[in-house]
Amino acid sequence: MGEDYDVVVVGAGFGGPVAAHKCASAGLKTLVLERSITPGDKVVSGLVIPFYGFLFAPPFIRDGNPPLQKPIRKVVNHFVKNGEIYASDKSLWLPPPLALTYSAYCEPMCVWLADRAVEAGAELRTSTAVMDLIMEQDRVKGVVTDKGDEIRAKVVIDAAGTQDGLALKAGLRRKLPPDALELYMLWDFEMAKEDVDSTFGNSVEFYCAMPDEKITAPLGYGSTFYIFTYRESIHPGLGQFLVTEGKIPHVARLLEEYFENFTNTVSRWKNDIAPKLKLRAKMFDVCPIYAGLDRRIREMPIYGEGMLIIGDAAAMESSAFGDGVPNAWFSGAIAGDVAVEAVKAGDASASFLRRYDERVKAHSVISASLSDTRRWDMRWALPGNDEREMRRRAHELFGRGVWRYRHITGQVLREMKTVLSRDPMVAGKWMKMFNRYNRNCESGYSDPPSSYEPAPKAGIYSEGREAVIA
Amino acid sequence: MTKTYQDFPGVEWVEGSGRHISVAPERCDGCGNCVRVCLAKCFKISSKKAVVDNLDMCMECGACWYVCAPEAILFSWPPGGTGFRTRWG
Ligand SMILES: Cc1cc2nc3c(=O)[nH]c(=O)nc-3n(C[C@H](O)[C@H](O)[C@H](O)COP(=O)(O)OP(=O)(O)OC[C@H]3O[C@@H](n4cnc5c(N)ncnc54)[C@H](O)[C@@H]3O)c2cc1C
Numbered sequence: 308m309g310e311d312y313d314v315v316v317v318g319a320g321f322g323g324p325v326a327a328h329k330c331a332s333a334g335l336k337t338l339v340l341e342r343s344i345t346p347g348d349k350v351v352s353g354l355v356i357p358f359y360g361f362l363f364a365p366p367f368i369r370d371g372n373p374p375l376q377k378p379i380r381k382v383v384n385h386f387v388k389n390g391e392i393y394a395s396d397k398s399l400w401l402p403p404p405l406a407l408t409y410s411a412y413c414e415p416m417c418v419w420l421a422d423r424a425v426e427a428g429a430e431l432r433t434s435t436a437v438m439d440l441i442m443e444q445d446r447v448k449g450v451v452t453d454k455g456d457e458i459r460a461k462v463v464i465d466a467a468g469t470q471d472g473l474a475l476k477a478g479l480r481r482k483l484p485p486d487a488l489e490l491y492m493l494w495d496f497e498m499a500k501e502d503v504d505s506t507f508g509n510s511v512e513f514y515c516a517m518p519d520e521k522i523t524a525p526l527g528y529g530s531t532f533y534i535f536t537y538r539e540s541i542h543p544g545l546g547q548f549l550v551t552e553g554k555i556p557h558v559a560r561l562l563e564e565y566f567e568n569f570t571n572t573v574s575r576w577k578n579d580i581a582p583k584l585k586l587r588a589k590m591f592d593v594c595p596i597y598a599g600l601d602r603r604i605r606e607m608p609i610y611g612e613g614m615l616i617i618g619d620a621a622a623m624e625s626s627a628f629g630d631g632v633p634n635a636w637f638s639g640a641i642a643g644d645v646a647v648e649a650v651k652a653g654d655a656s657a658s659f660l661r662r663y664d665e666r667v668k669a670h671s672v673i674s675a676s677l678s679d680t681r682r683w684d685m686r687w688a689l690p691g692n693d694e695r696e697m698r699r700r701a702h703e704l705f706g707r708g709v710w711r712y713r714h715i716t717g718q719v720l721r722e723m724k725t726v727l728s729r730d731p732m733v734a735g736k737w738m739k740m741f742n743r744y745n746r747n748c749e750s751g752y753s754d755p756p757s758s759y760e761p762a763p764k765a766g767i768y769s770e771g772r773e774a775v776i777a
Numbered sequence: 778m779t780k781t782y783q784d785f786p787g788v789e790w791v792e793g794s795g796r797h798i799s800v801a802p803e804r805c806d807g808c809g810n811c812v813r814v815c816l817a818k819c820f821k822i823s824s825k826k827a828v829v830d831n832l833d834m835c836m837e838c839g840a841c842w843y844v845c846a847p848e849a850i851l852f853s854w855p856p857g858g859t860g861f862r863t864r865w866g
């Protein structure tokens with residue numbers, strides 16, 4: 308009872324440890340609270356993390372050896388009719404050692420990030436859920452845990468992810484509207500490294516089809532069926548918005564149906580992929596993909612008296628690619644800096660913390676990723692079942708069209724220029740990073756994790772519906 | 778105690794999560810939205826009201842909470858160290 312910290316960070320997912328790393332590195336007394344047993348074992352995600360996340364995040368990520376799986380250099384868009392691929396758009400690619408994005412599992416990534424925060428001096432408490440806030444005269448003064456502990460802090464950083472309820476308790480934000488939210492179903496299959504390499508190379512695949520094919524959600528109302536590739540596994544997924552064309556469909560049934568139809572009809576899956584697979588895991592989660600396109604959500608505050616909200620808790624999901632990790636890192640770093648300034652100034656009032664909001668809004672890559680409408684626009688192919696329109700839109704989204712796109716790509720390139728004009732030496736560090744990541748992905752090397760209790764390697768279950776294993 | 782289910786290989790549930798989700802019957806209008814979005818089949822409709830059948834395979838995704846317009850679903854977090862976990866997310 309009665310503990311005191313400079314900063315309490317709620318959540319050791321992707322963003323929380325980055326904020327904590329900043330605070331602890333500046334000498335603040337920093338505590339990270341995480342409800343899961345091991346950081347990241349409640350984070351269900353894609354996951355591929357785009358290269359620009361690594362370029363612009365705090366340097367400890369760029370210069371370290373995070374547990375990445377595979378450098379992805381090509382995006383393949385397959386267009387499917389009657390189960391056959393009738394055309395493919397493979398125009399988006401980068402040559403080695405560059406990569407568009409890197410695949411990874413959440414648990415080891417979050418452990419790696421949390422380890423770096425602890426190394427910098429932060430304290431990490433797992434298996435601890437924050438249930439409430441200490442509020443005094445409408446100011447956030449700390450948190451209350453599920454064990455009833457009251458922990459006071461000058462600044463609380465809310466990094467609790469999409470299903471966050473703390474910002475609601477603080478009266479800052481409201482429950483997200485369902486039309487901004489996509490429900491994803493994900494699978495993890497073991498596949499021998501040689502098979503992954505010969506079947507996919509260093510690419511990920513997206514399967515686009517018209518609704519009557521029934522292998523994915525209607526275009527623009529969910530991600531197309533995708534296959535992310537890892538070192539020795541693949542990670543297919545598909546999703547549908549909770550609200551589709553104004554209605555709440557039976558999403559639970561539809562996702563199962565799409566997967567069944569896909570695996571039963573698409574010949575590339577049946578012949579080239581499925582025979583080499585062994586199912587390892589099946590999961591689901593909700594992701595606030597279109598939050599950035601929704602004015603109701605954009606207008607919700609991301610700071611208040613004594614509180615900063617980062618990452619998914621602040622609905623900073625990129626609305627075209629659905630990648631939220633870079634924004635969780637960027638906003639976590641900004642929040643960390645602002646918390647340090649606030650503690651030094653002895654002022655955690657909302658008027659002082661407003662600079663967090665200003666810096667987030669001025670961050671060109673965050674802003675551009677939130678306002679990107681290309682995925683939403685896929686729906687314009689639906690009226691008239693327009694296949695040419697579908698292919699044109701897919702080319703804009705996941706084909707070479709991205710390099711022309713004024714939004715995110717333009718901002719990433721501009722940001723690279725800005726960073727390089729400030730410090731030309733960074734170019735060398737970036738190239739070193741690309742090379743080191745390549746070597747690490749090939750060999751499976753990453754910085755050794757601290758001792759922690761990993762979730763079980765695979766589901767062990769009996770023939771019945773349930774089995775007790777421990 | 779830890780449980781796994783055939784429906785979701787690679788995921789385990791640490792017991793003790795209690796009842797982090799409940800339905801306030803006086804507010805429920807029986808629309809069935811929660812049933813339609815819950816991939817873990819946690820809800821059923823009984824006498825035109827939703828009830829939590831079991832939270833055995835709940836992955837704490839919040840979908841039920843988001844689609845419940847009359848705010849009949851009370852969504853919270855299970856105690857730290859309980860509920861679902863996976864290393865394949
Ligand atoms: C299906 C899916 C696919 C995705 N694919 C991609 C992708 O390919 N690329 C990409 O970049 N992004 C992807 N994302 C988004 C990405 O996962 C998120 O943007 C990212 O995890 C956000 O980081 P965060 O730190 O804000 O939240 P999270 O990483 O979700 O972390 C929140 C943490 O807070 C903890 N927590 C929550 N409440 C409490 C509490 N009350 N007390 C204590 N701890 C608490 C949680 O256990 C969790 O560890 C995907 C998301 C989903 C759902």
Ligand code: SF4
Binds near residue numbers: 800811826844846
């Ligand atoms: S979504 Fe809400 S109102 Fe509708 S049936 Fe479920 S609990 Fe009742």
Ligand code: SF4
Binds near residue numbers: 816819838
């Ligand atoms: S949180 Fe998700 S899994 Fe749990 S009951 Fe609600 S919809 Fe079902």
